[in-house]
């Protein structure tokens with residue numbers, strides 16, 4: 001194995017050294033303004049004692065064949081079996097001949113200019129197709145000029161690639177790597193600085209729809225959590241259909257039982273991009289889940305991407321002890337119940353409350369506008385029933401009494417009925433006019449022995465009242481309340 005490798009390396013070296021240093025092709029193209037050389041190498045073994053003289057000739061068009069020497073051609077230098085141009089120019093195009101004893105060799109040289117606005121000649125490009133995601137390697141090798149150059153640089157699309165000291169590009173090919181890569185050797189010669197270039201036309205081939213997957217969001221995410229709660233970690237990727245997309249949730253001692261990886265959901269946008277997202281659900285968070293890196297990965301042949309999520313305990317929030325919380329809740333519930341009860345009581349006992357309020361405030365709505373009402377009521381009445389009782393003899397009653405008596409006696413509109421509750425002699429105030437009443441208009445109420453429904457008292461009272469058709473039984477209640485209701 002080792003031997004084969006060595007042998008291969010040796011063969012490669014032989015091949016490159018001959019192909020790079022010796023000019024084997026017949027038709028040669030050179031770039032104007034750059035150093036150029038022709039070198040003869042004999043393929044057949046030469047006699048050891050060969051001491052033949054080397055001669056170089058050029059023939060171009062009508063000029064015929066002329067011998068080349070450094071003295072008459074200042075840009076040309078001859079040594080050993082090499083013809084060098086410093087630099088080669090357009091007029092150098094033509095046929096070149098090498099003579100050494102019986103050995104002769106001919107080349108046809110075509111000198112061309114560089115493309116407009118470009119650092120290379122399009123006809124001299126070396127095509128190099130590379131498959132996407134496969135190894136792309138651009139290395140500047142020129143065995144002839146390498147040793148003469150004091151600097152070598154690699155250019156992409158005629159712009160020097162920065163931070164590329166060794167003039168080597170080595171990476172996995174991406175579509176954006178496509179372009180023209182030019183190796184430039186800087187060669188000082190006779191006090192001048194020359195450039196020798198070699199340009200590769202690198203094309204990246206492959207399925208353009210395939211992308212290098214990337215995870216969205218920061219590479220490291222801290223998530224504040226509370227112990228005992230659940231959390232969902234959402235990992236989203238811009239990926240290909242078949243890419244592996246997963247959470248690394250396995251610990252050395254196996255998977256944590258409260259950590260669950262949900263299924264992948266994929267959404268394709270109208271412009272053809274595929275977004276995938278996958279949730280990691282952590283239930284009932286415990287101390288073991290904290291400060292641990294939960295990593296989400298996406299992988300394809302094109303590459304891998306990883307982002308990490310770390311759970312941190314929420315700080316700055318003091319935990320309320322359980323018993324304080326329970327007490328607080330109980331108090332709140334009790335207060336609500338009391339408020340609701342008070343409202344209900346208020347509705348039920350609103351009458352009592354209103355009366356209590358009136359009593360407390362000493363409110364008396366009867367004291368106003370009262371006189372007018374009494375007057376209008378008396379005017380509408382046809383009988384004035386005076387109940388003489390000691391306990392009910394206020395100012396208003398007295399006014400009622402007096403204005404009623406005025407109507408009865410002066411205007412003669414209403415008749416007076418007097419019901420004696422208390423003997424007349426017990427009164428401090430007693431209108432004299434009442435003593436003028438006819439005796440049958442005075443009814444006596446015996447407080448010790450209240451008269452029965454059928455008694456003479458009620459019949460007399462009915463008699464003194466204005467006549468009215470007595471309605472059949474059942475309507476009686478409409479008449480009775482006049483007396484019983486008071």
Ligand SMILES: *[C@@H]1O[C@H](CO)[C@@H](O)[C@H](O)[C@H]1NC(C)=O
Pocket residue numbers: 047049
């Ligand atoms: C070179 O070798 C050949 C034979 O191999 C001989 O004929 C010839 O004379 C030699 N030349 C010189 C210069 O020695």
Ligand SMILES: *[C@@H]1O[C@H](CO)[C@@H](O)[C@H](O)[C@H]1NC(C)=O
Pocket residue numbers: 150151186187188192193
């Ligand atoms: C290369 O040589 C040229 C000419 O002698 C000189 O000006 C230049 O500074 C040299 N560059 C380096 C990197 O040595």
Ligand SMILES: *[C@@H]1O[C@H](CO)[C@@H](O)[C@H](O)[C@H]1NC(C)=O
Pocket residue numbers: 122125127201202203
């Ligand atoms: C470079 O190579 C690509 C693919 O082979 C080709 O289409 C393109 O024309 C080449 N560029 C030049 C300047 O020849």
Ligand SMILES: *[C@@H]1O[C@H](CO)[C@@H](O)[C@H](O)[C@H]1NC(C)=O
Pocket residue numbers: 234235236277279
């Ligand atoms: C996860 O994040 C992606 C992108 O932000 C969103 O489209 C998706 O609805 C999220 N999933 C859930 C379950 O929140």
Ligand SMILES: *[C@@H]1O[C@H](CO)[C@@H](O)[C@H](O)[C@H]1NC(C)=O
Pocket residue numbers: 248249250293294295306308
């Ligand atoms: C997650 O990634 C971090 C950083 O890349 C690494 O230190 C950690 O071990 C990874 N955790 C797991 C579970 O793979």
